[in-house]
Amino acid sequence: MRIVRETGLSMTVELGELTVTMLSDGETALPVDRLCGPDGGAWADLAGADLVDGKLRLPVRAFLVRGEEGCLLIDTGAGSAWHASLGRLGEAMAEAGVGANEVTAVALTHTHVDHLSGLVDREGGLAFPNAMQVFVATEELMAFRAEPRMIPVQSRLVPLEQGDGPLRGVSAINAPGHSPGHMAFLVEGRMLIWGDIVHHAAVQFAWPKVTWSFDEDQAQARATRAVLMDQAVAAGWIVAGAHLPGAGIGRVERAGPAYAFRPLAR
């Protein structure tokens, strides 16, 4: 893997036949009680946490996979639907030298507000007019259809299942727990774009049993994280996450009974 371009809001790496670009949608911060201990109460050990004014730092990212066949955007950021410091995806794409019209397909890791909202622009129109297919896990199609802002996107929906390839070289892997149809995407068999498997790296690699209050099924989220962290270590996968620090791309290492995240140097 080689870094081929780097800007304030983006980083592009080469991976076999494909390139992967991290696109920052901005950064926000959430209350510390979003982290939950295995007993279900708020997690109290914040010694290693990454805090901003006493809150947990939360970067928001999307990833663009580009190959000869097309340009697949995985997640779309928060658009204008959540915190005011987010919604910078367009700016990040401009920095990375990618036009909105170049995106040929979109795939969502899941249908939460900070992942789907960038599908529409501030005026409510399609943000990626040439993305003829929008892949959403079968389990989350209903949630997607229930979102009034997503009406312009409905006719482009394609149900996504484990093993599907929204672009050649990319395959979907079930990663449920944070949401029922949460998906990860393995790129070129080497990089796992894993969505919301980790929300606060500074705590959850060292304490992988710590969950996020928005994990819809806490026990399943914990189990999926354990499986994917183990697989990433065993297979030597690079991981890329919607809320990981640094450039959002790095490696998972074992550290005693837990793990450590080694971000790609910027």
Ligand SMILES: [Zn+2]
């Ligand atoms: Zn998220």
